[in-house]
Amino acid sequence: MPESLEALWPALEEPDTMVYAGGTDVLVRLRSGSGQPQQLICLERLRELQGIEDHGDRVLIKAGTSHARILDDPIIQTRLPVLARAVKSLGSPPIRNMGTIGGNICSASPAGDTLPPLYVLQAEVALRSRTADRRLPIGDFIKGPGQTAIRPDEILTGIWIPKNPEFNRQHYEKVGQRKALAISIVSLAALIELTPAGMIEDIRLAWGSVGPTVVTAPEVEAVLRGRPLRLEVLKEAAEATRRAVSPIDDIRATADYRREVAGNLLYRLSLRVETSPEILPR
Ligand SMILES: Cc1cc2nc3c(=O)[nH]c(=O)nc-3n(C[C@H](O)[C@H](O)[C@H](O)COP(=O)(O)OP(=O)(O)OC[C@H]3O[C@@H](n4cnc5c(N)ncnc54)[C@H](O)[C@@H]3O)c2cc1C
Numbered sequence: 001m002p003e004s005l006e007a008l009w010p011a012l013e014e015p016d017t018m019v020y021a022g023g024t025d026v027l028v029r030l031r032s033g034s035g036q037p038q039q040l041i042c043l044e045r046l047r048e049l050q051g052i053e054d055h056g057d058r059v060l061i062k063a064g065t066s067h068a069r070i071l072d073d074p075i076i077q078t079r080l081p082v083l084a085r086a087v088k089s090l091g092s093p094p095i096r097n098m099g100t101i102g103g104n105i106c107s108a109s110p111a112g113d114t115l116p117p118l119y120v121l122q123a124e125v126a127l128r129s130r131t132a133d134r135r136l137p138i139g140d141f142i143k144g145p146g147q148t149a150i151r152p153d154e155i156l157t158g159i160w161i162p163k164n165p166e167f168n169r170q171h172y173e174k175v176g177q178r179k180a181l182a183i184s185i186v187s188l189a190a191l192i193e194l195t196p197a198g199m200i201e202d203i204r205l206a207w208g209s210v211g212p213t214v215v216t217a218p219e220v221e222a223v224l225r226g227r228p229l230r231l232e233v234l235k236e237a238a239e240a241t242r243r244a245v246s247p248i249d250d251i252r253a254t255a256d257y258r259r260e261v262a263g264n265l266l267y268r269l270s271l272r273v274e275t276s277p278e279i280l281p282r
Contacts, residue, residue, distance in 0.1 A: 001042045009130040011041050012153060019043055019155060021064050022098035024091070025107045049102070049157060052076065057165075060126075062158040063102025068093070070101060079163050079280070082170035082189050083117040089174045089184075090114070102156045108142050109183075111209045115142065116189035117172055119206035119214045123161045129153045135160065142213045166202065167191035168280050173268060174208075175261050177252060184209045185253040188265040192229075200224050200233075210245035210262045217244035220266075229270050238263030 002008040018037040020026040043049055049064030052073050059075055067087045070076050076084050090096060090113040104114045118138045125141045127134050141149050169192040176182025187208035193201040203224050207215045223237040247258035
């Protein structure tokens with residue numbers, strides 16, 4: 001258990017080494033018999049990986065910050081409610097206490113709850129090795145199910161998230177098999193700039209669990225941009241969504257059901273936006 005980054009680097013150079021933070025994904029994977037690394041390094045004691053910082057136009061969430069701490073944070077609640085709503089729906093209280101945002105990102109599950117919000121927010125991941133720092137847009141970092149662009153000599157140190165003041169509404173919704181503790185069957189994150197007259201001036205959308213990674217669909221956003229947030233417009237966008245996603249059948253749901261729900265989640269945008277009239281601060 002290294003207590004500083006200086007102590008981490010030599011340990012990371014050992015062959016067949018794996019890092020973990022909360023261990024909620026790693027322990028499940030090891031127990032299921034998929035791989036047995038020679039050395040497991042726990043990142044929990046690295047103070048450099050803890051905390052949330054307000055940097056004016058951006059927020060930095062350090063990789064080892066637990067979901068519970070993210071949920072409690074006033075900056076996240078007021079400036080990034082799309083992320084707060086996603087984290088609120090992630091696992092159970094014990095999982096949110098143990099699990100970290102860095103672990104959720106590095107697991108790169110198509111159902112990872114923090115990912116659709118991070119895509120619409122256009123977050124960047126910060127990576128560090130003994131000799132270099134680099135940053136990547138979240139969409140370039142996630143390569144496929146369980147696959148990322150991280151190198152063996154690197155760790156994820158944090159996530160830089162722009163506050164996106166040009167969007168005044170944020171939304172996240174997840175459909176699972178149960179209300180609590182359910183991995184998503186389909187999820188949707190949305191940022192919307194809505195005029196007082198109810199026109200969609202700008203919009204960003206991202207779906208989880210309907211492709212090998214998070215799905216973004218500029219063609220769906222184009223259907224909605226410049227038009228009123230009304231059911232008939234959303235219906236048109238829902239049809240475009242069903243064409244844009246590429247879900248698979250698995251034990252939780254069929255591809256057809258996922259395709260249907262991915263479109264249907266859009267309808268609720270109008271309801272949610274009307275029933276939650278809060279407008280985000282600029
Ligand atoms: C019962 C249960 C319910 C769950 N429900 C949900 C759910 O509803 N939604 C959801 O999205 N997830 C869910 N999960 C999955 C899991 O809890 C989350 O993905 C969690 O965020 C993982 O964080 P962690 O710190 O525990 O990751 P770990 O298990 O510690 O690590 C996960 C992966 O990330 C890597 N890693 C971790 N930190 C770093 C770092 N700083 N740098 C480089 N690599 C790193 C590890 O090497 C590993 O590959 C659930 C898990 C369980 C067991």
